[in-house]
Amino acid sequence: MHFGLSEEQQMIVDTTRAFVENELFPHEAEVERTGVLRRELLKELAQKAVAAGLYAANMPEDVGGAGLDTLTWLLYEKELGKANYALHWNCVARPSNILLACTPEQREKYLFPCIRAEKHDCQAMTEPGSGSDLRSMKAFARADGGDYVLNGTKHFISHADVADFAIVWVATGEEDTPRGPKKLITAFLVDKGTPGFTVREGYRNVSHRGYNNMILEFDDCRLPASQILGEVHKGFEVAGKWLGATRLQVASTCLGRAERALGHAISYAAERKQFGQQIGKFQGISFKLADMAMELKAAELLTREAAWKYDQGTVTEADMSMAKLKATEVLAMIADEAIQIHGGMGLMDELPLERIWRDARVERIWEGTSEIQRHIISRELLRPHGA
Template structure:
């Protein structure tokens, strides 16, 4: 494995870093204070991102995206992750790769407009009372000829208030398995404003101000079979084919934020004087910096290795679970230690550290909790031995 970045990768990293520092950082304070990303600001930054070639960089070149390989995409995500989540996710959007499953007219209606920035998607899988047990979802799509009638509720649906359409996962039947009956899941493409489909404000939360969660309610919502993404009853197959790398995306953005926190901690350890010397000369501070750098490097190497394996078609679920688990738990540690080094100033909103600390909490929950990642890892270790 070659650890050197190519000239192209170095250019992408620099371009993305410059964009983040020049176009995103200046607006962080406003969003943190108001909890709102203004639509005019969103559109202004989105136009600049499209012009810079940073928009939809995760999508293949044949559909209009930048066509980055997974490793380069992770490097790009790491740089974006340094900024406020609402700014980098909403303004420098990465359409869900699951849209590559679109066929025929779906490509013209959903895929291509999403890549161009004319439309945006959101993914709806999580339900109240269900959580990680996705097969236990209660939202049901009952077939009625060429139509499906959908009833149910989804919650914790990120940026649904900004989306043009939702990629909905709903139960469409049941199958017998050695462990009993399991629900068959189908993915649907549903436009905002469809009768029977309502988007409501979600819950107030501690993480990612300006990047909202929403509640989606479906009441006798009728959807034509042409809006099935993939095949009926094959929603999990569609998700597994295209969504696996999202855990690497979470890992990468966590690494970017941890780097920013560590940079602030290092600079403060040099600038801050106590008892006649820089606080970085005290072992209580210097050892913290060493441990922060060590944990960050370990998370970065796990993530880059998984991305490299993804490109070489050798990646496993355990590889991606390890990267996500390590990076999210590392960010919590680094953010906390950075605040400890700064003392009281670390908790003031003058610095981004208190935001990074708050935002870090959700990373161990969404895209699969830390417990789910440990389950995936332990299962991969034990199954070959008959466990």
């Protein structure tokens, strides 16, 4: 593996970093203070991201994206991750790769408008009674003639308030397995405004102000079979093929925030004086900085290795779980230590540290909890031994 960046990769990093610092950072205070990302601001920044070539950069070139390899895409994600989540996710949107499973007709209606910043998508899997155990979902769609009728509730659905349509996973049947009955899952494309589909306000939470979670309700929501994404009963197969390295994406955005927090801690330790010298010269502070830098480097190397292996076709589930687990836990540690180094000022909203600290908490939960990641890693270790 080559650890240096190519000229093209460095250009993408520099371009993304400049956009984040010049276009997103100036609006962080407003979004954090109000908890709202204004629609007009979203549209303005999205158009600037399109003009800069940064919008939908995760998508292949043949559909209008940047066609980045996985490692380059994650370098881009790291820079975006330094900003407030609502600003970088909604304004520099990365449409779900699962839309690549669309039929030609569906691509015209859903995929291409998302790439052109004309529409936003969201994904709806989680339910009040099912989190990591998606097979336990209760939302169901029954066939009725040539249509399907959806009923059920989804919650914790990120940016559904911004989205024009939802990619919704529901049970459509059941099969017998050696471990008992197992639900068959199908993915549907559901437009806002479809009768029987309601989006309502979700829960107030500590992380990611302006980036809202919503509750989706389906009450005899009738959809034609043409709204199925992929095949009936093959929802998980579609997700497995097209969703891609979402755990690595989470890891990379965490790396960006951790790097930003560490930068603030280093600057403060070099400038702040107590007892006649810079506080960075005190062992209690200098050792913190050393540990923060070391842990960040370890998390970044794990993530870069997984990205490289992903492009080589050799990545394992454990590789991606290790990267996600390490990066999310390192972010929590660095955010906490950066605040400790700053003392009381670290908790004030004049600095981004208290925001980074708050936002870090959810990273160990979504896209698979830390416990799920440890389960995946240990399972891969034990499987060759028949355990």
